[in-house]
Amino acid sequence: MSQRHDNFAPPCPSAPTPFGQGECAINASSPPAVELHGITKRFPGVVANKDIAITVRKGTVHALIGENGAGKSTLMKILYGMQKPDEGTIAVDGEQVTFASPGDAIARGIGMVHQHFMLADNLTVLENVVLGGEKLYGIGAKARRKIQEISDAYGLGVRPDALVEDLGVADRQRVEILKVLYRGAKILILDEPTAVLVPQEVDALFDNLRELKSEGLTVIFISHKLGEVLKVADDITVIRRGTTVGTADPKTATTKQLAELMVGTELPSPETRESTVTDVPMLQVQGLTLTEAGAAAAAPLTTAAPPDPSGTVALQEITTGRKLLDDISLTIHKGEILGIAGVEGNGQTELIEALMGLNSPDAGVITLDGQNISKVSVRKRREGGIGYIPEDRHRHGLLLEAPLWENRILGHVTEAPNSKRGILDPKGARKDTERIVREYDVRTPGIDVTAASLSGGNQQKLIVGREMSHAPKFLIAAHPTRGVDVGAQAQIWDAIRDARREGLAVLLISADLDELIGLSDTLKVMYRGRLVADADPATITPEQLGSAMTGAATGQLEGTEQSEDGDAR
Ligand SMILES: Nc1ncnc2c1ncn2[C@@H]1O[C@H](COP(=O)(O)OP(=O)(O)OP(=O)(O)O)[C@@H](O)[C@H]1O
Secondary structure, three states, rough: OOOOOOOEEOOOOOOOOOOOOOOOOOOOOOOOOEEEEEHHHHHEEEEEEEEEEEEOOOOOOOEEEEOOOOOOOHHHHHHHOOOOOOOEEEEEEEEEEEEOHHHHHHHOOEEEOOOOOOOOOOOOOHHHOOOOOHHHOOOOOOHHHHHHHHHHOOOOOOOOOOOOOOOHHOOOOOOHHHHHHHOOOOEEEEEOOOOHHHHHHHHHHHHHHHHHOOOOEEEEEOOOOHHHHHHHHEEEEEEEEEEEEEEEEOOOOOHHHHHHHHHHOOOOOOOOOOOOOOEEEEEEEEEEEEHHHHHHOOOOOOOOOOOOOOHHHHHHHOOOOOEEEEEEEEEEEEEEEEEEEEOOOOHHHHHHHHHHHOOOOOOEEEEOOOOOOOOOOOOHHHHHEEEEEOOOHHHHHHHOOOOOHHHOOOOOOOOOOOEEEOOHHHHHHHHHHHHHHEEEOOOOOOOOOEEHOOOOOHHHHHHHHHHHHHHHHEEEEOOOOOOOOHHHHOOOOOOOOHHHHHOOOEEEEEEOOOHHHHHHEEEEEOOOOEEEEEEOOOOOOOOHHHHHHHOOOOOOOEEEEEEEOOOOO
């Protein structure tokens, strides 16, 4: 490592050693909950983890940070029994263990909350928590008591009889946490837990984490949000290119230092106040309304998803006509980034799907560059100049089991360089994939590996590279930097800004409010399917925006104006 900061100590040596020998940053005052020593994991062409050494103290929050592809998820999968290390040892509470499956890890008190929640929407909280763990406390009064007890003990505020489909993102996350606690977890692994939360929800989650550790539980969490890491972590381990490069003391370290240690670059800022907005409308939406029945017509864009076995039931339920999009009108001009703020589940997904032609709106007109595209197919819309960075990269952005170069073709089959005179051109696609890998720094051993084998952030870089390569007129960018490290984030922001300067119109949807405020020229708040307020990105704060998003703030917000469609509800 070339740079060294006073606040950073080298990682603990990989061979088991007693604590407190001076050069190791970990405080010896609490006993270790987890000790990873000499962990090495190889995949074809990649050493994902190399001689990793981490000690996690009991009753602490331990953050794991590092650039995309550094090896964080692999390491946590090893600790959770999902992957087997090629070398190295794991000790839990001082005892050496080997895990053949997550079941083994759970039995040793390790639980993992994944980024993508794994809850059944149509079941209650109680049913979700009990599901698969029926042997523990049954499914009746005893289970209910236990859930209430855990919820009260850690301040989770979970209601056992609430239907999961009625819960917001933060509540769902609490259910996931409760679920692992119910199974006896004493060590919780959280994979980017704040990626989908608004600032107030992040604070609430951090209160929960503090509660957990005050009860002696241990939390390991992966994050790219360095400010949050400094706020909540007791210890920080930095992983770089598969190996531990240092530990940091959150009391004294700065985000800038962390960023430098992680990726060797300074912390980027999304702030952009140069205006390139023209008065030429690129995308116009008038009175877009969608009921549940129209949304059910949604077709997957890329993957041939297996039919939902509960499809018939779902269809029977779609009779209420509840409006998922309610009279949405907006205009995005050439050179303009219009940001939409909203807690997930308030219609953003449906709006994106409507613009892409993936659902059937009940009313409304969509115009792209003067052409009415309301009834036009997905393919024609793409050929007409719509770029699409989807919110769920696994469902709509990639064919996970296909190689990278085939993923380069996805959504752009008929366009150059993937196609020549109407015929697929694998050579052209391969060459251009290599360019994207180079230009967007996609960390991969080659373009023939599957998309599934890339780390999450590198998958995202591939999608962004692909979509920007077609010089779109209008870009739908849903969480464009979700899961990417600070270095790649800066690169993606630059790519979007550069294209905007050339006249690109962008619809930006992001849970990262700094990104939303920093990049947008115009900002709207979406709540329960409606655009309820316009905010000025130059003056609004993330906290004010967060309040508006949760519907907590009514009337006109500071830094906002009334929405086009009337009252600021
Ligand atoms: N199943 C797999 N097959 C092949 N390679 C893999 C597999 N899983 C991970 N890798 C590779 O191992 C390396 C580490 O990936 P990992 O997902 O652990 O990184 P990460 O630090 O979690 O990244 P991110 O921040 O982007 O999520 C990457 O180069 C990735 O491509």
